[in-house]
Amino acid sequence: MADDVPHAVPGLDNEVLRELYARFGADAFVAQPTKDGMPTLWVGAERIIEVLRFLKGGIAKPYKTLYDLTAVDERLRKNRQGLPPADFTVVYQLLSVERDMTRAGTPDLRLKVALHGEFPHLPTATTVYANANWYEREVWDLFGIVFDGHPNLRRILLPPRWVGHPLRKEHPARATEFDPFVLDQMRQDLDQEALLFKPEEWGMKKGTENEDYMFLNFGPNHPAAHGAFRIVLQMDGEEIVDCVPDIGYHHRGAEKMGERQSWHSYIPYTDRIDYLGGVMNNLPYVMTVEKLAGIQVPPRAQTVRIMMSEFFRITSHLLFYGTFLQDVGAMSPVFYAFVDRQKAYDVIEAVTGFRMHPAWFRIGGLAHDLPQGWERLVREFVDYLPKRLDDYQKAAVENSLVIARTRDVAAYTTAEALEWGTTGGGLRATGLGYDLRKARPYCGYENFDFEVPTGSRGDAYDRLVLRVEEMRQSVRIIKQCLENMPSGPYKADHPLTTPPPKDRTLKDIETLITHFLQVSWGPVIPAGEACTMVEATKGINSYYLTSDGSTMSYRTRIRTPSYAHLQQIPSAIRGEMIADLVVYVASIDFVMADVDR
Numbered sequence: 001m002a003d004d005v006p007h008a009v010p011g012l013d014n015e016v017l018r019e020l021y022a023r024f025g026a027d028a029f030v031a032q033p034t035k036d037g038m039p040t041l042w043v044g045a046e047r048i049i050e051v052l053r054f055l056k057g058g059i060a061k062p063y064k065t066l067y068d069l070t071a072v073d074e075r076l077r078k079n080r081q082g083l084p085p086a087d088f089t090v091v092y093q094l095l096s097v098e099r100d101m102t103r104a105g106t107p108d109l110r111l112k113v114a115l116h117g118e119f120p121h122l123p124t125a126t127t128v129y130a131n132a133n134w135y136e137r138e139v140w141d142l143f144g145i146v147f148d149g150h151p152n153l154r155r156i157l158l159p160p161r162w163v164g165h166p167l168r169k170e171h172p173a174r175a176t177e178f179d180p181f182v183l184d185q186m187r188q189d190l191d192q193e194a195l196l197f198k199p200e201e202w203g204m205k206k207g208t209e210n211e212d213y214m215f216l217n218f219g220p221n222h223p224a225a226h227g228a229f230r231i232v233l234q235m236d237g238e239e240i241v242d243c244v245p246d247i248g249y250h251h252r253g254a255e256k257m258g259e260r261q262s263w264h265s266y267i268p269y270t271d272r273i274d275y276l277g278g279v280m281n282n283l284p285y286v287m288t289v290e291k292l293a294g295i296q297v298p299p300r301a302q303t304v305r306i307m308m309s310e311f312f313r314i315t316s317h318l319l320f321y322g323t324f325l326q327d328v329g330a331m332s333p334v335f336y337a338f339v340d341r342q343k344a345y346d347v348i349e350a351v352t353g354f355r356m357h358p359a360w361f362r363i364g365g366l367a368h369d370l371p372q373g374w375e376r377l378v379r380e381f382v383d384y385l386p387k388r389l390d391d392y393q394k395a396a397v398e399n400s401l402v403i404a405r406t407r408d409v410a411a412y413t414t415a416e417a418l419e420w421g422t423t424g425g426g427l428r429a430t431g432l433g434y435d436l437r438k439a440r441p442y443c444g445y446e447n448f449d450f451e452v453p454t455g456s457r458g459d460a461y462d463r464l465v466l467r468v469e470e471m472r473q474s475v476r477i478i479k480q481c482l483e484n485m486p487s488g489p490y491k492a493d494h495p496l497t498t499p500p501p502k503d504r505t506l507k508d509i510e511t512l513i514t515h516f517l518q519v520s521w522g523p524v525i526p527a528g529e530a531c532t533m534v535e536a537t538k539g540i541n542s543y544y545l546t547s548d549g550s551t552m553s554y555r556t557r558i559r560t561p562s563y564a565h566l567q568q569i570p571s572a573i574r575g576e577m578i579a580d581l582v583v584y585v586a587s588i589d590f591v592m593a594d595v596d597r
Contacts, residue, residue: 010422012039019059024051030084032112035291038093040110042084045122048092048113052128055094055109063094063109063419069135071143072546073169079527079549085112088145090122090546093559094530097418097432100439107440110531115145124149127473131421134567142167142255152202157248157596160194166256173260185379187585197232202244204234205248213241216578217240220249224327224582227592231569231581238577243570247563258545258556262522263289265500266553270543271357273534273558274594276319277537278312278348279305282361284532287442288543289363291530293496299486301365302444306480308351308360309443309534310474314385315344315466316537317474320589323455324464325396328405332394340388347377356525364497369490378482382475384403389472399467409574410584411459420571424539426588430458436535447484450476460587467589496523522551538562538589558597562590574575580587 009017009031020029020041028051030042043051052528055063072089074080092111100107124147125132134146137156144165147153155162155518164171172178197215199206207213214235219225228249257269269280283305290297297305308539318341321335347356350373352358352367360367396402412422414430433452437445453469455462498518504511527549533542539561546555554555565588573581 009039009041009075012041013286016055016109020051020054023054023058032083034110034530035528036107036288036532038110038531040112040529042112042114045113045115048111049123049125049128051111052092052125056128061098063096064415065095065097065421066092066125066129066131066135067093067095067108067421067540068093068542068544069132069139070169070557070559071139072555073143073167076169077546077548077554081527084230085116088115088118088120088143089113090115090139090145091557092125093544100434110402119144119146121146121148123147124151126150130419130571131564131567134563141165142473144168146509147494154201157249157251159191159248159542161191166253171256173256191451199234204242211236217444218243218578218581220246224585226323226585226590229566229592229595233578233581233583235578240573240576240578240581242574243581245566245569247566247595250592252593252597254279254597255382255556255558258553260552263525263553264519264522266556267361268357268359271359272562272593273597274316274536274538274541274562275592276312276457276591277315277355277361277541277594278308278315279352279358280309280312280316280354280534280536281504281541282359283309283443284534284536284541285543285545286361286363287534288530288532288545289525290356290492291532292525292528292545292547293363294496294526295364295492295494295496297357297365297492298489299444300488301490301492303481303484303486304366304370305361305492306443306445307478308348308358310477310481311344311348313340313474313537314471315348316589317471318344320467321392321396321464324586324589325402327582328402330399333392336388336392340385343381347381349450350374350377362491362498364494365489368502369389370485375482378478382479382482385475386472387469388514392468397468402464403461405579406461406464406583406587407459408457409460409580410587411457411578412568412572413458416568417458420568422539422568423561423564424535425463425470425535426539426565428453429455429466431456436533440533442532442534448477448480460583463587465590496525498523523553524549538594539565540589560594560597562588562592562594563597565590566595 032040034040062595069098070091074089090113094109096107138151139145140153141155141157142165216233216235218231218233220228220230232244233240258266267282270285318337322337325333349355352360355468414432417427417430431454433451433454440450450473453466455466491497498513499515502587505515525547527547529546531542533540542559544557545553548554573584
């Protein structure tokens with residue numbers, strides 16, 4: 001930072017910092033160092049909305065996207081490292097795509113607000129960022145923090161009649177800590193009644209002077225809902241006037257589990273978030289732990305991580321492709337796509353030992369090295385798939401019926417996508433070639449030659465075509481891994497690598513003891529905070545971990561792309577037909593476990 005900037009913040013663009021200090025004063029902010037290097041500023045609750053509005057529209061290359069909004073219960077935290085006192089902290093992570101694309105300063109900015117009291121209040125950010133709506137509802141649902149002025153502050157992941165706020169530290173984390181659950185007839189009736197949709201509670205009218213609207217439940221059990229997902233539609237004939245997405249039917253408390261599992265034993269839980277993403281889910285988690293621990297992963301492990309992640313990108317996209325066409329009305333493509341997925345899973349199983357949920361990445365590297373004969377299996381697959389993709393192109397992508405059913409359906413612009421926090425294929429379909437593998441390479445992606453496919457209209461058809469091309473690029477990346485696989489260790493030589501390399505545990509008693517302790521109790525990760533973002537199968541996925549210097553995470557935050565994408569549905573589908581909604585839902589490519597966590 002330049003000498004003329006008081007209270008310099010590492011990583012934050014000089015000009016942004018100067019403008020913030022000029023507008024609000026240097027004393028309005030407290031800087032916090034973090035293990036991930038993301039510039040982090042503490043702001044007073046009375047100034048947070050003004051600061052957010054300034055960062056979104058008052059500076060050059062503004063932060064147009066609220067990437068994430070979450071909270072931390074600070075009351076049991078021991079290693080606060082000089083941070084402002086707080087009972088709870090609300091965390092805002094802002095993203096500037098323009099800065100990422102032009103390398104003009106750090107693209108992210110983390111703002112924190114310290115709150116005090118048992119049920120603190122904070123002004124709503126929905127007046128600045130539209131997508132703050134669901135995130136603030138989630139924070140209220142799980143922490144009990146009230147956002148004054150929120151248009152509809154109600155539970156979002158938990159049932160309406162749930163008692164308590166589960167991510168508060170006093171809330172039990174294990175089923176054995178609760179009284180036995182009893183569902184009698186009265187309780188069941190009350191729970192069912194609470195689920196009834198009341199239009200007035202959502203600001204909806206039941207009709208006009210001349211006619212009544214029809215309210216239609218789409219889901220939560222519907223073949224085109226792609227999981228336990230419910231959308232309540234306000235219909236004028238066949239036209240969708242408005243709708244309310246209803247989530248939470250698949251909520252399993254994944255973030256709460258992070259507080260009771262060791263850093264090592266939590267890895268299999270990550271596989272079950274986007275359950276089609278496999279090791280792609282392990283990647284941001286283990287990379288964040290590695291940042292906290294200061295572990296440098298060897299090149300061979302990095303390259304293998306890329307190769308297996310791209311295999312899962314292909315298997316996920318093949319499922320999207322088949323089910324998308326099935327929702328459009330083409331029944332046979334899904335069977336061909338599943339045949340090709342099985343061929344990919346054959347390679348995945350040969351390498352990792354498992355198919356859908358390998359939980360194969362480890363803190364510091366991999367569970368084991370590549371097996372003998374892996375080259376032949378990988379080469380056979382990358383030689384096989386491109387010809388199949390060519391066949392799909394002719395049979396489905398260029399099919400006039402598919403084009404007629406999907407072109408101009410649920411189209412949105414780049415600006416709208418950024419406002420709702422849309423990432424991945426949904427954002428790139430609007431014409432913006434934003435891909436983290438290119439914008440801020442990780443794991444060595446900077447050493448690979450591949451293209452970032454984009455669309456032009458941002459409609460359902462572009463979202464289909466784009467993902468087919470992404471599979472071709474994944475094949476291209478896997479080929480480069482095959483032809484340029486580094487030699488060397490598959491795991492870092494670091495005391496916190498978990499578990500230590502197995503060959504050493506068979507020779508050294510000290511390593512064997514370390515292995516036993518780290519697997520049974522978990523490694524002790526130094527206190528600090530870090531976040532890692534990756535370009536996952538469905539968009540940007542990240543883990544934001546807080547360590548209190550223990551064998552378990554103090555706070556595990558999982559930011560998933562599907563959650564943001566479903567919040568956008570009403571803005572994109574108003575005025576269209578139910579048949580268009582089916583196509584739109586299919587084109588999003590989401591997994592409900594990725595939404596509900």
